Amino acid sequence: MTLWSPVLSDTGNPRYIEIAEAIRSDIDKGTLSPGDRLPAQRAVAQVLGLDFSTVSRGYAEAVRRGYIESFVGRGTFVRTIEAETEHPDPRRSSEEDPMMNMPPEPDDPDLIARMQQGLSHVSANLVPLLRYQSVTGSPHDRDIAIDWMQQHGLAHTPDQLTITPGAHASLFAILTLLSEPGMTVLCEDLTYPGIRSIASRLGIQLEGVASDEHGILPDALEERITTLWPSALYLNPTLQNPTTTTIPPDRRKDIAAVLRKHDIPLIEDDAYCFVTPEAPVPISHLIPDLGWHIAGLSKAFGAGLRLAYTTVPRQDLMGQFSQILRSMSVMTSPLTLALMGRWIEDGTAAELQTFIRKAAKERQDLAASILKNCSFRSDPYAFNLWLTLPPGTSRAELMGRMATRQIGLMPSDAFAVTSLPLPESVRVCLGGPTPIRQLKEDLIALNDAVVRKDWLG
Numbered sequence: 001m002t003l004w005s006p007v008l009s010d011t012g013n014p015r016y017i018e019i020a021e022a023i024r025s026d027i028d029k030g031t032l033s034p035g036d037r038l039p040a041q042r043a044v045a046q047v048l049g050l051d052f053s054t055v056s057r058g059y060a061e062a063v064r065r066g067y068i069e070s071f072v073g074r075g076t077f078v079r080t081i082e083a084e085t086e087h088p089d090p091r092r093s094s095e096e097d098p099m100m101n102m103p104p105e106p107d108d109p110d111l112i113a114r115m116q117q118g119l120s121h122v123s124a125n126l127v128p129l130l131r132y133q134s135v136t137g138s139p140h141d142r143d144i145a146i147d148w149m150q151q152h153g154l155a156h157t158p159d160q161l162t163i164t165p166g167a168h169a170s171l172f173a174i175l176t177l178l179s180e181p182g183m184t185v186l187c188e189d190l191t192y193p194g195i196r197s198i199a200s201r202l203g204i205q206l207e208g209v210a211s212d213e214h215g216i217l218p219d220a221l222e223e224r225i226t227t228l229w230p231s232a233l234y235l236n237p238t239l240q241n242p243t244t245t246t247i248p249p250d251r252r253k254d255i256a257a258v259l260r261k262h263d264i265p266l267i268e269d270d271a272y273c274f275v276t277p278e279a280p281v282p283i284s285h286l287i288p289d290l291g292w293h294i295a296g297l298s299k300a301f302g303a304g305l306r307l308a309y310t311t312v313p314r315q316d317l318m319g320q321f322s323q324i325l326r327s328m329s330v331m332t333s334p335l336t337l338a339l340m341g342r343w344i345e346d347g348t349a350a351e352l353q354t355f356i357r358k359a360a361k362e363r364q365d366l367a368a369s370i371l372k373n374c375s376f377r378s379d380p381y382a383f384n385l386w387l388t389l390p391p392g393t394s395r396a397e398l399m400g401r402m403a404t405r406q407i408g409l410m411p412s413d414a415f416a417v418t419s420l421p422l423p424e425s426v427r428v429c430l431g432g433p434t435p436i437r438q439l440k441e442d443l444i445a446l447n448d449a450v451v452r453k454d455w456l457g
Contacts (some may be wrong), residue, residue: 003031004039005047006058006452011127015050019058023067027078028124033187034080041076099408101241101383102303102432103275104359111355114348122335129334135326136318137163137337144341145309148349152274154282156311160318164325165332166306167271170215171234172198173324174267174292174310177317179204180230185236185267186224188216189275190415190423192241192269195234198401208417209233213377215240215247218254225262232265238279239272242415242427244382249280256286265313266291273305274353275360276381280365287314297340301352305336357381363430363439370443374450376428383431389424389450400428401449406434 006022008015026032038044038059045055059076062068070076080274122129137145146158164170171194179185181203185193189208199206207228210220211340215237224230235255237247247255259266268284273295284291290313297307312318343349361380368378371387378385389398395411402409408429428446430439 004036005044008048015054018062019044019055020061020065020067022044023058023062023078024065027067032078032112034078036078038076038078051166076078088164098358099410099429100303100432101299101408101427102237103299103301103356103383104363104431105302105433106352108355111348114351115343118339118342118346118348122338125338129338131334133331133334136161137332138334141337141341144344144371146345149295150307152228152279154273154293155285156293158401160312160315161302162310162325163313163332163337164310164320165329165336166298167269167308168194168198169306169325169329170292170294170308171195171267171269171308171327172202173321175199175202175204175232176324176406177265177320178265184186184228184230185232185234186221186228186230187417187441188236188240189418190243190412191234192236192271193410193414193418195269196415196417204231206234206417208309211245213245214251215245216255219253221255222258222262225258225264230264232267233259234269235283236269238270239276239379239382241271242384242410242412243354243386244377244379244384246276246279246379252283253286256283259290264290268293269296270294271296271299272382275356275383276379277357278381284286284311284313290394300356301343301349305340307332307336307340307346313336360431363436366436366440367428367430367443370440371447371449371450374447384427384429387426387428387446387450389426392453393424393450395426398446398449402442405442405445406438407446408432409446412448 006019008018008022011018023032041055041059042052045052048055059068059070063070066079068076068078084108106115141163142158142161145161145163146156148154175185175198182205184205184207185199186209187206188211196206203241207224207230209216209224211217216235221233237252239246253345266284266287268282268291270282270293273279273282274297282293284293292313295309314319337343343352360383364378364380364382367385374387376385376387389395397413399409410427412425416422
């Protein structure tokens with residue numbers, strides 16, 4: 001007979017439930033092993049100072065849950081808890097949007113197994129993770145976030161960091177705080193479609209700033225500021241969506257100087273800062289009292305995570321920002337936070353990051369080898385490329401010719417904030433669930449659609 005007695009946690013649950021959970025906890029920790037015989041119920045009742053009936057109900061609950069089994073005349077024994085084998089549910093894999101800019105999906109069985117192990121941590125803490133928690137993330141989760149960010153050269157003050165349910169939630173809350181309907185926010189001429197949608201919902205006018213191959217032009221920014229006096233500047237400075245441009249350090253300093261001169265807040269949507277290993281120092285680091293920095297995790301690890309580490313520039317803004325977040329979404333999902341936290345702590349996040357970088361580069365190399373006669377901009381670590389069509393080929397024609405293909409194409413119309421004639425360009429998505437073999441076929445078809453003029457319609 002095992003010399004064992006349960007250590008009960010003060011969870012607020014009935015004592016018999018706590019006894020059953022203590023049995024499972026000790027099985028998970030190895031204190032109890034399959035085949036171990038548990039002490040008699042009366043002995044446990046005496047040790048714990050509980051009624052015999054309470055312990056009896058606890059044992060019965062553990063039997064019901066499959067942790068132990070009882071035999072008349074022999075006693076109660078720990079069962080072998082066999083993990084149930086779950087199989088992919090096709091109903092869960094049918095929802096995908098190839099038009100979205102997604103990271104390549106992992107296909108390495110060992111990596112997927114490591115990712116799944118993180119769910120064991122979530123499962124072991126399931127009950128408390130279903131409770132209401134802090135709108136900005138628990139202190140433990142913020143500590144994990146700070147460590148992860150510091151590993152990537154993103155030094156932030158812990159008391160100014162919030163964890164939000166994705167970059168969209170952060171953008172919505174920041175724009176709600178900084179602007180009012182009818183006010184103007186500056187951005188790139190070609191910008192992330194999500195900011196267009198949010199601005200439209202809030203009644204905010206977006207105005208573009210002229211750019212070159214290095215990002216927005218400081219002189220053009222100053223001219224727009226002194227003409228329009230905007231409430232903020234929105235930028236996607238690293239692997240910009242859709243052009244894949246990363247603003248170099250010197251240009252970032254010039255942009256920061258203009259914003260500092262005119263006291264204009266910056267909303268830095270750094271969705272890809274964890275994707276590329278070559279990201280320069282964020283612009284918001286140069287103007288910490290003006291810069292809102294959003295370090296997204298969805299692009300780095302998977303859109304379903306819906307997490308972003310958001311830095312508030314001043315402590316006096318934290319309360320207002322938190323209240324807006326609370327009214328929008330109550331809190332970030334503790335289940336998602338626990339999974340991401342475990343991935344960071346056990347090294348899975350770093351391994352997944354390495355895979356995504358390698359896969360992105362492989363897909364960019366494939367695209368470059370096939371689209372040799374096409375004009376496009378890209379980056380080795382981007383999930384897309386920006387394809388400019390030759391004279392005589394329109395984006396509407398290209399979209400028509402590629403309509404039956406799986407590859408995600410988005411015309412320049414979706415990104416433009418100007419009424420000027422739009423470039424005949426499309427964003428070509430290379431990531432997501434599309435297998436590399438299918439991507440190769442679609443890129444060959446795309447090359448034919450751009451180069452050849454023999455389409456019959």
